Amino acid sequence: MEALKGVRILDMTHVQAGPTCSQLLAWMGADVIKFENPQGDATRGQLRDIPNADSLYFTMLNCNKRSITVNMKSAEGKEVFVDLLKKCDIIMENFGPGVLDRFGFTWEKIRELNPKIVMGSIKGFGSTGPYAEFKAYENVAQAMGGSMSTTGVPDGPPFVTGAQIGDSGTGLHLAIGLLAALRQAERTGQGQYVEVAMMDGVMNLCRVKFRDHQRLTRGDLPEYSVPTYKDMGEVPRAGNDSGGGQLGNAIHCKPHGANDWLYIVVQEAVWDALAKRIGPEIHIPDLATDPRFATIGERRKNQQLMWTLINKFAEKYTKRELMAILNPLDVPCGPIMSTEDLANDEHVRGRDMWVELDHPQRGKWFNVGMPIKLSASPAVIKRSPTLGEHTEEVLKQVLNYDDARIAALKEGGAFSAPPKTPKAPKKVLAQ
Ligand SMILES: CC(C)(COP(=O)(O)OP(=O)(O)OC[C@H]1O[C@@H](n2cnc3c(N)ncnc32)[C@H](O)[C@@H]1OP(=O)(O)O)[C@@H](O)C(=O)NCCC(=O)NCCS
Secondary structure, three states: OOOOOOOEEEEOOOOOHHHHHHHHHHHOOOEEEEEEOOOOOHHHOOOOOOOOOOOHHHHOOOOOEEEEEOOOOOHHHHHHHHHHHHHOOEEEEOOOOOHHHHHOOOHHHHHHHOOOOEEEEEEOOOOOOOOOOOOOOHHHHHHHOOOHHHOOOOOOOOOOOOOOOOOHHHHHHHHHHHHHHHHHHHHHOOOOEEEEEHHHHHHHHOHHHHHHHHHOOOOOOOOOOOOOOOOOOOOOOOOOOOOOOOEEEEEEOEOOOOOOEEEEEEOHHHHHHHHHHHOHHHOOOOHHHOHHHOOHHHHHHOHHHHHHHHHHHHOOOEHHHHHHHHHHHOOOEEEOOOHHHHHOOHHHHHOOOEEEEOOOOOOOEEEEOOOOOOOOOOOOOOOOOOOOOOHHHHHHHOOOOOHHHHHHHHHOOOOOOOOOOOOOOOOOOOO
């Protein structure tokens, strides 16, 4: 049986941060009702690769959900919302600040309508503090949460990471909070408000950088390959340094193209074996006993030279060949995998992390699979819904509305976008 079977979610989330969370919960078996603006989640039309088909941006983040369209700017739409609210265990949203309040549904009001409901809310910066009123997207959160200032090389600009730590990372944080609150609601009968700010989520993921920030008040950071000194204040960008207690770096391999790199961690325990293997080939047969690298302290001090020697050794091997040499020596290492590498990787396919799906508008497509593997309830991934695909189904099955009621609500504009009010013609000023 699915782990979250019987949990029903009123999912008002849009774009990436919220939908990542509700997709995970759907993959764990929750009945996720994607409650959409009649125009649809904006991502349905963003970065389209096929005309008139839901974009991959949308399909990859909204699997296993049911879609219903409801116009929250009509009294009839609000009626449907209130009825659904009473039938759900979780409501979640990631609107800009104040949107739900403007609909007339503050957390206090929602809780009054359903005291057991858990409410999940993602904001760029949370509901309190000087930044609370600001909107945010992925890279804004990466900029403000400490990620960008610590990513890149010291004399270059700050960089964003490809991993969507601001959006998808925040979605993960919210999922954890919702599950904890759900457990508490089951025990106490009382729901609660679960808030995750994207900036906070990025800070959480940059935790070790704040470790280093405080260490800088006592001395330098010897494991960094770039210069650091006591009281320098800011943690510097440190390229591909490992960021941990062990030394690590990316090593360029044959044929020296954009992704011909192997990331190697020179763990303390493996130095002897590594030095014995590479030393003879780079004409330093006694590398293992060379005092410049004899202890981890010495290797930290002389790490630029150490990386130069390892790069020299790597020159005549591809990343896969080098990996095959280092794995038997127990050296933790991994080739830099391109998206093309991953889409075709046997290991990835074997772990159901690149899953083929079908869609009525786009045909065959692939989604990244479910990374959390539950032994008793593995995820079964189903395609994303088309806009409003389940409106009638949800109204009948969840709310027990009959045809006459649905027709009346429809007539009242509950499920459609309000007609655009024509703009007043511009006044032509007399010459
Ligand atoms: C992502 C974000 C910047 C997008 O901004 P936006 O496109 O202006 O969207 P908002 O969420 O501010 O507003 C949504 C609008 O749709 C309307 N809307 C949403 N659902 C609706 C429905 N079912 N019926 C009618 N209107 C609806 C809202 O009323 C609002 O319009 P309003 O401003 O006239 O009140 C913003 O939502 C945000 O900051 N979210 C929180 C942080 C976040 O999650 N960011 C990451 C996204 S991946």
